[in-house]
Amino acid sequence: MLSRKEFMLVAIAWLFAGQAQAADVTVKLGSAERVTRLFAYPNNCNVICYRDWTLEQTAEHYLGQSLQRDGYATAKVSVHREQQDLYAKFTEVPEGYGxxxxxxxxxxxxxxxxxxxxxxxxxxxxxxxxxxxxxxxxxxxxxxxxxxxxxxxxxxxxxxxxxxxxxxxxxxxxxxxxxxxxxxxxxxxxxxxxxxxxxxxxxxxxxxxxxxxxxxxxxxxxxxxxxxxxxxxxxxxxxxxxxxxxxxxxxxxxxxxxxxxxxxxxxxxxxxxxxxxxxxxxxxxxxxxxxxxxxxxxxxxxxxxxxxxxxxxxxxxxxxxxxQDASPVLNACIEQWQVTEKLQTCELFYTSVRNLTPEAAQAKCTAS
CATH class of the missing domain: 3.40.470 (Uracil-DNA Glycosylase, subunit E)
Structure with missing residues (x-):
């Protein structure tokens, strides 16, 4: 059981961690010309745009994917212009996220x-x-x-x-x-x-x-x-x-x-x-x-x-x-999939590459 002092230290650490996760961060992306070339804009236009997004929407789209893949589910990003430059504003991200x-x-x-x-x-x-x-x-x-x-x-x-x-x-x-x-x-x-x-x-x-x-x-x-x-x-x-x-x-x-x-x-x-x-x-x-x-x-x-x-x-x-030491990990993985679970390896091949049903793949692999 935590002492009162230990409890307070944990609470303070939690409080600061929460604050670190809730910062607003603004990043200067650069001029419209720079953002255009670095974000491959327009991404999908050949006379008609497959997705008719603005430059700001395109940047927001990819930066939003990054937020999701970093695990910041509640974070948001918006891209806006100030004079000649574009800026990305992130909310609820760590302080150094930019x-x-x-x-x-x-x-x-x-x-x-x-x-x-x-x-x-x-x-x-x-x-x-x-x-x-x-x-x-x-x-x-x-x-x-x-x-x-x-x-x-x-x-x-x-x-x-x-x-x-x-x-x-x-x-x-x-x-x-x-x-x-x-x-x-x-x-x-x-x-x-x-x-x-x-x-x-x-x-x-x-x-x-x-x-x-x-x-x-x-x-x-x-x-x-x-x-x-x-x-x-x-x-x-x-x-x-x-x-x-x-x-x-x-x-x-x-x-x-x-x-x-x-x-x-x-x-x-x-x-x-x-x-x-x-x-x-x-x-x-x-x-x-x-x-x-x-x-x-x-x-x-x-x-x-x-x-x-x-x-x-x-x-x-x-x-x-x-x-970890990379070599023993690799040896264990080779042992797992090429020896111990060789039958499962076989079944995965026939289901994912040959498109057999799991039952057909199992029968084929068991027979061979």
């Missing part, structure tokens, strides 16, 4: 400079759009996902950086590893090495553009892997172009289910896990890519499913306790 947003926009200028140079060199394509990772958790992140580029429909149709077949599939795998579905966005703070919304088949065309965004990429990795309490956050590198970029940039090799440590800034050690691209399983499990052999295609898909579940398991566990 700092990570200011950092993101400042770093976004580096991406804009890279895209502008890319265009000057004649390498920009007509159906590309500069798209920063807007709407992510600005403060309460659990882990970082390093990916290739965002699909164009995330910008033009969804206006949600986390709405794509890639991110949705990975969120499902995090849920299979014990993360509440509402909490998966905190684990999916994305950095794309090419901050360009492009058609899903644009991967090969984007392979020659990474160097234009080097300053942006490294600054984002440094900023986003730094946790609130000084503990570096774990990062997953998805797909071969991204794993190759990590090797080129930081001098470490990260194969699928391979671990490495990088130092984005002196004194900071970030655990990095190599993984398949979340959409790779459909390529690996396609009979056309396995000589037309359905059995061989299923075997390839089952292997990738085991790898993907193991990687998501590591991300979930390290995200919840980032101070």
């Amino acid at each position: 700092k990570p947003l200011e950092q993101l926009l400042k770093t976004g200028e580096l991406a804009y400079a890279g895209a502008k140079l890319l265009n000057q060199d004649g390498k920009w394509q007509y159906n590309w759009s500069l798209f920063l990772p807007l709407g992510m958790a600005l403060e309460n992140r659990k882990s970082i996902e390093l990916l290739h580029f965002p699909p164009d429909y995330s910008l033009t149709q969804a206006q949600d950086y986390l709405e794509s077949s890639t991110t949705n599939r990975w969120a499902d795998l995090l849920v299979q590893n014990g993360i509440n579905a509402a909490q998966t966005p905190a684990f999916q703070t994305i950095i794309d090495i090419a901050p360009i919304a492009a058609p899903a088949n644009a991967g090969s065309a984007l392979e020659g553009v990474y160097s234009y965004f080097n300053a942006y990429q490294t600054q984002m990795v440094m900023q986003l892997t730094a946790g609130k309490d000084g503990q570096a956050l774990p990062m997953v590198a998805f797909g071969s172009p991204v794993r190759s970029w990590v090797n080129q940039q930081y001098g470490v090799s990260v194969d699928v289910l391979g671990l490495a440590q990088i130092s984005p800034v002196a004194g900071q050690q970030v655990a990095v896990l190599g993984a398949n691209h979340p959409s790779y399983i459909w390529y690996a499990a396609d009979p056309a890519n396995n000589g037309g052999d359905q059995q061989k295609a299923d075997a390839a898909g089952l292997k990738v499913m085991g790898q993907d579940l193991s990687a998501a398991c590591w991300q979930a566990r390290m995200g919840e306790q980032p101070s």
